[in-house]
Amino acid sequence: xxxxxxxxxxxxxxxxxxxxxxxxxxxxxxxxxxxxxxxxxxxxxxxxxxxxxxxxxxxxxxxxxxxxxxxxxxxxxxxxxxxxxxxxxxxxxxxxxxxxxxxxxxxxxxxxxxxxxxxxxxxxxxxxxxxxxxxxxxxxxxxxxxxxxxxxxxxxxxxxxxxxxxxxxxxxxxxxxxxxxxxxxxxxxxxxxxxxxxxxxxxxxxxxxxxxxxxxxxxxxxxxxxxxxxxxxxxxxxxxxxxxxxxxxxxxxxxxxxxxxxxxxxxxxxxxxxxxxxxxxxxxxxxxxxxxxxxxxxxxxxxxxxxxxxxxxxxxxxxxxxxxxxxxxxxxxxxxxxxxxxxxxxxxxxxxxxxxxxxxxx
Amino acid sequence: xxxxxxxxxxxxxxxxxxxxxxxxxxxxxxxxxxxxxxxxxxxxxxxxxxxxxxxxxxxxxxxxxxxxxxxxxxxxxxxxxxxxxxxxxxxxxxxxxxxxxxxxxxxxxxxxxxxxxxxxxxxxxxxxxxxxxxxxxxxxxxxxxxxxxxxxxxxxxxxxxxxxxxxxxxxxxxxxxxxxxxxxxxxxxxxxxxxxxxxxxxxxxxxxxxxxxxxxxxxxxxxxxxxxxxxxxxxxxxxxxxxxxxxxxxxxxxxxxxxxxxxxxxxxxxxxxxxxxxxxxxxxxxxxxxxxxxxxxxxxxxxxxxxxxxxxxxxxxxxxxxxxxxxxxxxxxxxxxxxxxxxxxxxxxxxxxxxxxxxxxx
Numbered sequence: 001x002x003x004x005x006x007x008x009x010x011x012x013x014x015x016x017x018x019x020x021x022x023x024x025x026x027x028x029x030x031x032x033x034x035x036x037x038x039x040x041x042x043x044x045x046x047x048x049x050x051x052x053x054x055x056x057x058x059x060x061x062x063x064x065x066x067x068x069x070x071x072x073x074x075x076x077x078x079x080x081x082x083x084x085x086x087x088x089x090x091x092x093x094x095x096x097x098x099x100x101x102x103x104x105x106x107x108x109x110x111x112x113x114x115x116x117x118x119x120x121x122x123x124x125x126x127x128x129x130x131x132x133x134x135x136x137x138x139x140x141x142x143x144x145x146x147x148x149x150x151x152x153x154x155x156x157x158x159x160x161x162x163x164x165x166x167x168x169x170x171x172x173x174x175x176x177x178x179x180x181x182x183x184x185x186x187x188x189x190x191x192x193x194x195x196x197x198x199x200x201x202x203x204x205x206x207x208x209x210x211x212x213x214x215x216x217x218x219x220x221x222x223x224x225x226x227x228x229x230x231x232x233x234x235x236x237x238x239x240x241x242x243x244x245x246x247x248x249x250x251x252x253x254x255x256x257x258x259x260x261x262x263x264x265x266x267x268x269x270x271x272x273x274x275x276x277x278x279x280x281x282x283x284x285x286x287x288x289x290x291x292x293x294x295x296x297x298x299x300x301x302x303x304x305x306x307x308x309x310x311x312x313x314x315x316x317x318x319x320x321x322x323x324x325x326x327x328x329x330x331x332x333x334x335x336x337x338x339x340x341x342x343x344x345x346x347x348x349x350x351x352x353x354x355x356x357x358x359x360x361x362x
Numbered sequence: 363x364x365x366x367x368x369x370x371x372x373x374x375x376x377x378x379x380x381x382x383x384x385x386x387x388x389x390x391x392x393x394x395x396x397x398x399x400x401x402x403x404x405x406x407x408x409x410x411x412x413x414x415x416x417x418x419x420x421x422x423x424x425x426x427x428x429x430x431x432x433x434x435x436x437x438x439x440x441x442x443x444x445x446x447x448x449x450x451x452x453x454x455x456x457x458x459x460x461x462x463x464x465x466x467x468x469x470x471x472x473x474x475x476x477x478x479x480x481x482x483x484x485x486x487x488x489x490x491x492x493x494x495x496x497x498x499x500x501x502x503x504x505x506x507x508x509x510x511x512x513x514x515x516x517x518x519x520x521x522x523x524x525x526x527x528x529x530x531x532x533x534x535x536x537x538x539x540x541x542x543x544x545x546x547x548x549x550x551x552x553x554x555x556x557x558x559x560x561x562x563x564x565x566x567x568x569x570x571x572x573x574x575x576x577x578x579x580x581x582x583x584x585x586x587x588x589x590x591x592x593x594x595x596x597x598x599x600x601x602x603x604x605x606x607x608x609x610x611x612x613x614x615x616x617x618x619x620x621x622x623x624x625x626x627x628x629x630x631x632x633x634x635x636x637x638x639x640x641x642x643x644x645x646x647x648x649x650x651x652x653x654x655x656x657x658x659x660x661x662x663x664x665x666x667x668x669x670x671x672x673x674x675x676x677x678x679x680x681x682x683x684x685x686x687x688x689x690x691x692x693x694x695x696x697x698x699x700x701x702x703x704x705x706x707x708x709x710x711x712x713x714x715x716x717x718x719x720x721x722x723x724x
Contacts, residue, residue, distance in 0.1 A: 034684065034685040034686075075437040075438070075440060075441050076437070078437060078513065079437050079506050079513075082506050082512055082513055083506055083507055083509075086506070086509055086512060086679075089686075091683055091684050091685065091686075092682075092684055093684050093685065113515065114476075114513045114514060114515055115512070115513065116512065116514075117501065117503070117514045117515055117516055118515070118516070139479065141479070144441050144444050144445055144448070145445055147445075147448055150444055150448060150477070150478065151440065151441075151444055151476045151477065152476060152478075152479045153475065153476055153479055153480070153515065154479055154480070317448075320454075321453060322396065322453050322454055322455050323396040323453065323455065324396075324451075324453075
């Protein structure tokens with residue numbers, strides 16, 4: 001079990017990753033709150049609720065149910081959850097625990113940041129993506145129409161508890177999808193974590209909490225360190241968007257149906273590698289080595305049937321674009337990325353076609 | 363024209379009150395933004411848009427229309443406004459100008475605080491309440507169901523421009539309603555502003571910007587000073603809720619139809635005076651003197667027909683209640699209030715009946 005401290009502008013908080021993480025809630029001043037609410041999905045809570053309460057010492061939390069899936073990340077759901085919190089007596093000193101994956105975490109964080117202008121919350125991520133990425137760093141969000149995360153806040157949790165045991169009930173595809181984000185963090189972090197993944201990626205199993213714990217902790221640490229230096233994404237934090245520019249466009253082009261988020265980021269990283277090579281920033285051998293690790297995570301659903309013009313048009317609407325300029329996060333080598341604006345559209349198009357072609361030939 | 367500086371935790375910003383305030387936007391670094399959007403109501407903008415653009419030097423802002431009335435303070439409207447901003451190309455470096463009264467200001471502030479996790483905004487309040495109160499201090503909010511301001515954020519504007527000229531087109535009732543908040547600030551501030559209001563309250567006219575400007579600036583200063591010491595309402599800022607505990611309950615009991623917000627606060631202050639006297643905190647003569655000034659603002663729609671039990675039940679749901687305890691803001695004398703928790707419900711009920719009885723006898 002590893003304890004990582006996040007130096008947030010508002011207050012520092014701990015991220016606990018590894019076996020036994022849930023127990024740390026016992027050290028948390030639960031008595032300082034007038035009531036405790038769990039925001040979660042029914043099935044997940046049915047499977048893990050008892051174990052969580054036993055480990056954390058939580059007594060009789062009130063549950064607020066959220067339907068599974070991305071559509072729950074909406075302002076309508078914010079309204080529903082807020083109404084229920086109010087009806088059940090949540091005041092400004094209530095505590096919200098977001099127990100779930102990225103959807104529950106992003107929605108829960110947003111509700112916490114706005115309910116009565118802000119209540120405290122704890123993140124208990126239950127997927128790989130959430131444990132190494134989305135539950136860390138205090139970004140909250142809901143979607144508006146087709147636009148992911150259009151509405152959101154920066155609002156740090158009081159505590160993050162990532163217990164790998166809970167991953168054992170993930171379906172294999174969701175589990176693998178999260179590993180793309182682990183690989184992303186390894187590309188950012190450098191040879192040590194990257195080499196480790198090269199050695200043991202194929203042996204990762206959802207039920208093998210003993211092996212996963214230390215890897216997840218290392219991956220989480222990459223994010224914690226970046227966020228500690230740039231909480232509000234003014235500069236350095238943007239490196240975390242590696243693979244996300246193309247990734248978001250692919251998700252949107254397929255109406256969020258074909259890919260899980262991590263899978264889209266997998267494709268996005270492959271495209272970023274091509275782009276970086278075409279711009280002469282990344283050598284062929286290093287690019288090939290990174291691509292190989294990405295591909296080892298698992299089979300990706302195809303992109304060769306997508307209209308390039310459609311995907312390329314969607315890029316321009318990226319939330320990170322400022323004044324119409326896209327800021328690309330491009331690997332230079334393992335452990336080093338560069339942020340590049342003003343990449344000529346034809347080079348972007350060529351890089352995307354490289355990846356589509358490779359997909360078509362497989 | 364007076365320039366007040368607010369010491370916000372995030373960054374300091376200026377509140378400009380008085381004739382010529384709009385011109386100050388010329389000093390603002392407008393060129394640092396990729397685009398500028400005006401959130402406003404159609405009729406208001408038709409009447410004042412040209413004058414505002416002329417004074418402020420704003421060129422071709424894109425307008426986002428909000429229907430008049432409290433129902434626009436909703437998450438549905440947030441969604442609509444955000445979608446429109448996105449469609450018209452607003453990115454993270456866009457500027458939003460909220461041009462209107464409390465509804466536009468609260469909604470605009472909330473949209474600004476959450477659109478792409480926060481863009482800059484400027485408040486241009488166009489009602490008395492907004493100029494001396496709601497546009498200052500960085501509280502943003504929307505309503506959920508019948509619960510006012512259930513969802514919101516603390517998010518300071520970059521600049522507040524309060525031009526009294528714009529009050530000339532307010533209807534007389536809305537104008538008077540705002541004066542209750544001015545009186546509230548005088549009760550908090552002390553004899554100097556209070557005496558001034560006693561001398562000249564009856565002479566205030568919507569079109570008399572010359573007289574109003576200095577008074578509004580003094581009233582705004584009261585709020586600015588309180589907020590500067592307690593931005594997040596941890597303690598001192600709660601004094602601004604004088605009259606609001608009963609006020610909110612009265613608004614809710616009448617489904618926000620009978621009273622304008624300031625009018626409900628007027629009744630709320632009368633009830634707070636009775637409560638303070640019943641608790642022995644406020645002398646009869648001083649209480650009488652304050653009540654007289656409140657009543658001079660204008661006729662208030664009746665409350666004598668309302669069921670006391672209904673109003674008293676609604677009090678308990680007040681957003682400011684913590685652990686079921688209501689924190690009352692009670693005047694001790696002009697210039698001094700005390701925050702009192704645990705007032706026995708029967709004393710609260712008696713104070714409310716005092717006010718109802720006085721209403722019935724008029």
